[in-house]
Structures are given as structure tokens and as C-alpha cells.
Amino acid sequence: MGGPFWRRRPRAWTIPKGEPVAGEDTLTTALREFTEExxxxxxxxxxxxxxxxxxxxxxxxxxxxxxxPDFSVDVVRSNTVALELPRGSGRFVEVPEVDDARWTPVDSARGLVVAGQVAALDALAART
Structure with a gap:
């Protein structure tokens, strides 16, 4: 995840995700969020x-x-979000929603992603 809050935190990686817009199914949301992030x-x-x-x-x-298997991304160009820094200050800065991305083996990814997404990696590993 991007921005100063996550910069030095362990287990701050996540799969591309987001909220569906009105009338959008979860697959359409996933594809849109991948493109944005x-x-x-x-x-x-x-x-x-x-x-x-x-x-x-x-x-x-x-x-x-x-x-x-043949898909690769040379440069990540994430959309940005406005964050109030410090909180309550009324001062907003634009930060990338994602500041880094990479393809990682599942075993390595388990130690990088937020704890709630380890089960998704386990389910992925069980399918392959």
C-alpha cells in the first residue's frame, strides 16, 4: 500500500482491491482496480x-x-489518493495508492501481505 503511513510497516503489501461502484460485480471491480493500481x-x-x-x-x-505466465509489468503507475497529513490538520497531500508492486512466489508473498490476505494465498496455492 502506498503513502507515508505504510512506508516502513512490515506486511503492508496487498492484492489490488477496492469498493464496487453502483451496479458493478466483483470481477468488474477487480479488473478496474488492477488497472487503476x-x-x-x-x-x-x-x-x-x-x-x-x-x-x-x-x-x-x-x-x-x-x-x-507471460504477462509482465515494467513500471507501476498507480492512481493517487488525497490524505490528510497530519490527521486533523486540514492539509492534504496526494500520494500514490500503490508505491511498489512485483510478482512474488506465494511462499515469499505470505510474509509480505497484510495478515488477512494470507488465506487468499493459501487458497491460491491449493488450486495450483
Whole structure:
């Protein structure tokens, strides 16, 4: 995740995710969020619903997967979000929603992602 709050925190990585807009299904949301957060369209392929996973905050994240062995991204160009820094100051700064991204083996990713998404990685590993 991007911004100063997450800069030095362990386990601050996450899958691209976001809230559906009105009338949008979870797959359409996932594809849109991938494009916004990575800066390129998702690869072609057949998406599969991996499942719903509850975060520590109580938020439920619906995860879709897509096998694309030849897909790569050279540069991440995330959208930005406005953050009030410091909180309550009335001063807003624009920060990238994602400040880094990379393809990582599942075993390595388990130690990087927020705790609530480890179950999604386990479900992915069980499918392959």
C-alpha cells in the first residue's frame, strides 16, 4: 500500500482491491482496480473466483485469479489518493495508492501481505 503511513510497516503489501461502484460485480471491480493500481490493463485470460476473505478490519475481500505466465509489468503507475497529513490538520497531500508492486512466489508473498490476505494465498496455492 502506498503513502507515508505504510512506508516502513512490515506486511503492508496487498492484492489490488477496492469498493464496487453502483451496479458493478466483483470481477468488474477487480479488473478496474488492477488497472487503476498497477497502471496497465489486466492480462487476457479466463478469470476464476478464488473466494471471499475476511480482513482484520472486518472487511471482506473477494479475490479473483487469472493465469497469465507471460504477462509482465515494467513500471507501476498507480492512481493517487488525497490524505490528510497530519490527521486533523486540514492539509492534504496526494500520494500514490500503490508505491511498489512485483510478482512474488506465494511462499515469499505470505510474509509480505497484510495478515488477512494470507488465506487468499493459501487458497491460491491449493488450486495450483
Amino acid at each position: 498497477i497502471g496497465t490493463a489486466p492480462p487476457d485470460g479466463v478469470p476464476h473466483l478464488l473466494g471471499d476473505f475476511r480482513q482484520a478490519s472486518g472487511k471482506v475481500v473477494t479475490v479473483h485469479t487469472l493465469h497469465a
